[in-house]
Amino acid sequence: MRTFLVVLLATSLAASPALSDPRPVGLGPSLATDEAGLWEESSKAERAAQQSADFNNDPELTAYVGGVTCKVATPYCDDIRVYVMDRPVLNAQMAPNGYSEVWTGLMLRSTSEAELAFVLGHEAVHFIENHSIEAWRAQKTRANVMLAISAGVAIAGVAAMANAPTIDVAQSIQDLTNAVIDGVYLAYVASFFAFSRANEAEADRLAFDRLVAAGYNPQAASVMWRNQIAEAAASDFPRVRVRGARASIFNTHPIDAERAATLEALAAKTGKTGELGRERYRAAIRPHLAGWLKADLGRRDYGQTLHIIDRLAATGDDIGVLEFFRGETYRRRRKDGDQDKALAAYLAASTAPDAPVAVWRELGDMQVKTGATADARFSYEKYLAMVPDAQDRWIVEASLKKLTGTSGT
């Protein structure tokens, strides 16, 4: 009865369910409520995501992420749609209508399924607990904001993104290139729903419970935040290092270290163990690893890319791909000693069965630079033998021709 009265009161005031309760499973908003308006705008953003060139619609990856989502979002599995977006920044977001984005920068930085599951659980809780509606109702000028959202979704929201304060997990939004920013609709919509610190804390706490209930290792919840702090410290850019030390660039979010410590305390208290799903996770991202590392290099923060590679290489998997990209990172960075480091990394990659064939070409170029012409010849010939119809065959043949007659080591 009491519940009924509360619901009735809330309905008469705000024409929506009581927000202290989780939302009902499988239910959209009532018509003619403010929530219905939010869903409509979110649906526009969702359609834009579906049509975006960044949308990674690889069926296996989509099925994998959907499966992990279901494990931690139960019984709301059918109410939540997670889109993987090819964007090299750590970010995950939830729209009011259950449409969610996980960016590949986050997936590249996760080392286990349990880490991803925690993030997906966190986003699911924002939806289940009606956080965007709560944030919406806290807005002072809602009518104008709705107009702005509407216009922003219709155009692009590029300018607005530059100071969007409420990307859910983004740590380095300032590092986004214009190409990435263009058409990031959900971020634009989300910029109007600054989740309160209380909501963020609740999302972490309830996501933690969901992680444990799904049988995952509770220790995994804090790993991403600890890694983020370490990665910020490894940045080439002083402003990123300072920001990392200080924590999140947005005051709306709990400080990373504080967040990590809270989750570590929760893990210690449960005393439970569970699975990390490390191998399963790596198997799921393996086909995308090279593409995501290449995209990460596009951010031009080589210290951070090396940090990511170190973390991925710690398990001893995918050494051919990882050492190749380590070589690529040093080759592009060009600091003192980087040439030798690139050469060493390419060599390490070349002995691994999963090395990209391009390693032989890069190795050849590097060996030319260091005067190891006989080795360079061997590498170039190996490359041409492995990729007979390479598009750059003529370039490699020209390089080989130049080497002819020169004495090598």
Ligand SMILES: [Zn+2]
């Ligand atoms: Zn959040």
